[in-house]
Amino acid sequence: MKKYTKDHEWLRVDGDVAVVGITDFAQQQLGDVVFVEVPEAGRVLEAGKEAAVVESVKAASEVFAPVSGVVIEGNAALSDDPALVNRDPEGEGWFFTVRLSAPAELDGLMDEAGYQSFVEAQH
Template sequence: MTVYYTKEHEWVRVEGDEATVGITDFAQGQLGDVVFVEVPDAGRAVSKGGEAAVVESVKAASDVYAPVSGTIVTGNQALVDQPDLVNTDPEGEGWFFKLTLSDNHELGDLMDAAQYKAFCDSQ
């Protein structure tokens, strides 16, 4: 299992050809208390960098982008009922969606944990 990160503060955990996507702890900290989440439906095709989900907090609304292209396997319905999971466990139970990768080569454009930490430290 490998975890990658984007400059938009999404994480993607890859196991085989399936990827789980969420927002980072840094991102949820910037958003504040999350009050609403909209997750994508299974079967929807998403493109790298395209809008895939929505997260709203007391501060702002924001899109969650697909870090890689693929087909949605499932959206995390638990977030619809408990959007605060994004705050309490953003890189665990607070995941947004799972997808089947359509191009593994896109992973090469993402950051590893050390690169992401350096990126956040430079903000």
């Protein structure tokens, strides 16, 4: 199951675990990503609060936790190769995995079709 947020994050959910990253639309808007700070394993995330940082040449942006939970793993590959976020935003460029503490939060998120129309409606 893949879900999307209005803040341009995606989640691939398998049971009570989700992989989280930013969407292809988001990486296009950001431009060349030069630095990513992902959360450490064990960190407790609260939906809507800062979870990671992504910096392009031009600007720093915060990535908010789309759901509450405990971080299982941050994507270590992004520290050596932050441009992975540009090359493969919804694959190798994932940010972190999280064990959901409130799976019902997923109900408030968009599915792929919903996200596509959300992006199109904005632009």
